[in-house]
Amino acid sequence: MSDKGQKLRAIPGMDIVLEYEWVQSWLERLGRMRVKRIINNELTQIRRSILDGDSEFSPDTFKASCLDALASASRPSLRRVINATGVVIHTNLGRSLIAPEAVSAMSETASCYSNLEYDLKAGSRGQRNSHVEDMLCSLTGAEASLVVNNNAGAVMLALSALSKGSEVVVSRGELVEIGGSFRIPDIMELSGATLHEVGTTNRTHLFDYERAINESTTMLMKIHPSNFRIEGFTSSPERKELARLAHEKNLIFMEDAGSGLLVDTEIIGLPANTGEISIRACLESGADIVTFSGDKILGGPQIGGIVGKKKFVDRLKKYPLARALRCDKVTLAGFEATLRLYSQGRFDDIPTLRMIRADNDGMRLQAESLASTLRERVKAEIRVVETDDATGGGSCPEIKLKGWGVSLRHESYGAGYVQKLLRGLDVPILCGARDDEIVIHVRTLQSGDAESIAESLEGVFHA
Numbered sequence: 001m002s003d004k005g006q007k008l009r010a011i012p013g014m015d016i017v018l019e020y021e022w023v024q025s026w027l028e029r030l031g032r033m034r035v036k037r038i039i040n041n042e043l044t045q046i047r048r049s050i051l052d053g054d055s056e057f058s059p060d061t062f063k064a065s066c067l068d069a070l071a072s073a074s075r076p077s078l079r080r081v082i083n084a085t086g087v088v089i090h091t092n093l094g095r096s097l098i099a100p101e102a103v104s105a106m107s108e109t110a111s112c113y114s115n116l117e118y119d120l121k122a123g124s125r126g127q128r129n130s131h132v133e134d135m136l137c138s139l140t141g142a143e144a145s146l147v148v149n150n151n152a153g154a155v156m157l158a159l160s161a162l163s164k165g166s167e168v169v170v171s172r173g174e175l176v177e178i179g180g181s182f183r184i185p186d187i188m189e190l191s192g193a194t195l196h197e198v199g200t201t202n203r204t205h206l207f208d209y210e211r212a213i214n215e216s217t218t219m220l221m222k223i224h225p226s227n228f229r230i231e232g233f234t235s236s237p238e239r240k241e242l243a244r245l246a247h248e249k250n251l252i253f254m255e256d257a258g259s260g261l262l263v264d265t266e267i268i269g270l271p272a273n274t275g276e277i278s279i280r281a282c283l284e285s286g287a288d289i290v291t292f293s294g295d296k297i298l299g300g301p302q303i304g305g306i307v308g309k310k311k312f313v314d315r316l317k318k319y320p321l322a323r324a325l326r327c328d329k330v331t332l333a334g335f336e337a338t339l340r341l342y343s344q345g346r347f348d349d350i351p352t353l354r355m356i357r358a359d360n361d362g363m364r365l366q367a368e369s370l371a372s373t374l375r376e377r378v379k380a381e382i383r384v385v386e387t388d389d390a391t392g393g394g395s396c397p398e399i400k401l402k403g404w405g406v407s408l409r410h411e412s413y414g415a416g417y418v419q420k421l422l423r424g425l426d427v428p429i430l431c432g433a434r435d436d437e438i439v440i441h442v443r444t445l446q447s448g449d450a451e452s453i454a455e456s457l458e459g460v461f462h463a
């Protein structure tokens with residue numbers, strides 16, 4: 001212990017550290033409180049590792065790790081990365097990119113006063129939802145609509161306002177978990193509705209729903225299995241049959257559609273058999289309420305869309321929880337501008353749709369051009385390769401897309417190590433890997449990314 005005690009005594013106190021020459025410029029840049037907190041953190045770690053093992057205090061290591069921590073504290077924490085994974089709607093990388101026109105609308109609304117809740121014609125109080133309601137209705141064929149913070153909020157609001165204290169019938173094959181924190185049974189419980197599960201994981205029949213209905217049932221609910229597929233011996237009733245059953249029994253038929261497809265699958269070039277269906281088609285099949293995300297396949301900012309019959313949407317609008325889940329003005333501006341692009345049929349101006357629809361030959365040419373730039377600047381084995389891309393996993397239908405990319409194999413660095421180096425860059429690059437090579441997928445690269453990738457790889461591979 002005395003040995004450890006001696007080692008502990010070698011650690012300088014905070015007051016002394018704060019006087020060090022190399023700390024001074026950081027005091028100005030980050031403020032004294034922040035610097036103290038960071039240094040304290042480092043000191044605590046050193047103390048712990050001395051107590052736990054046989055390490056000792058090294059002034060040089062201490063200085064290096066403090067400088068590292070101080071530098072990273074001075075960078076914005078939330079920052080830009082390059083998505084070279086080929087996954088268009090990447091939940092961990094911020095889902096959809098917002099169209100430039102929507103970004104300008106957001107920027108203007110952020111920095112200027114607006115008629116957010118002001119009716120300019122009447123000269124009196126207005127509704128924030130009014131800016132998007134009509135367009136959302138005409139794009140989906142709905143009678144009424146409402147937008148809230150996100151789809152989890154939309155589902156929660158709808159269940160709570162329409163089915164609190166009563167039973168909601170859901171197929172066991174649709175009790176999904178999305179992104180680890182959205183689980184239908186949990187949301188159901190929180191909303192005050194009681195989940196009545198029917199059928200089995202792979203098969204649920206109309207008669208299962210029929211038998212489950214009792215005097216306390218108010219809703220049949222369908223949930224889109226966004227991030228998984230059960231294959232083989234499966235079956236579930238058609239939407240139309242469910243809607244007919246619900247309406248015969250005077251129940252509400254609600255669907256959580258997940259991704260928010262506003263156009264037919266052919267328009268965005270998805271194969272017809274993906275199981276994806278548009279919001280309009282859900283409503284046409286008889287759904288009374290449909291909810292969806294704004295930042296998945298819709299390609300807009302984070303919102304939760306709710307469309308459907310006016311009498312139900314009106315109940316949601318009046319329900320107090322709606323106030324807690326309301327959208328912020330910047331988001332509303334971005335969503336309105338995104339819907340306008342849909343109204344004008346300008347699908348290629350919506351980055352998510354453009355990347356999903358990307359032309360295969362175009363991607364091959366892009367990959368070839370990146371490969372030849374890299375061959376001039378980087379010492380590695382470089383090939384143009386076909387890639388497996390995806391619309392998005394975890395939060396969106398996992399639809400496989402064929403794409404193109406560039407693979408790099410370094411003679412001594414393994415792929416995992418190169419990926420780690422690329423994550424440590426000022427503008428981190430996230431890419432795929434297979435065997436011992438990294439793969440840059442071109443589908444998700446934005447303008448200028450190829451050039452920064454070439455520059456960064458040159459630095460990394462020569463270092």
Ligand SMILES: *Cc1c(COP(=O)(O)O)cnc(C)c1O
Binds near residue numbers: 151178224294
């Ligand atoms: C993504 C998803 C949600 C959650 O939506 P958020 O907008 O992330 O809140 C809910 N249900 C389904 C079916 C989904 O795919």
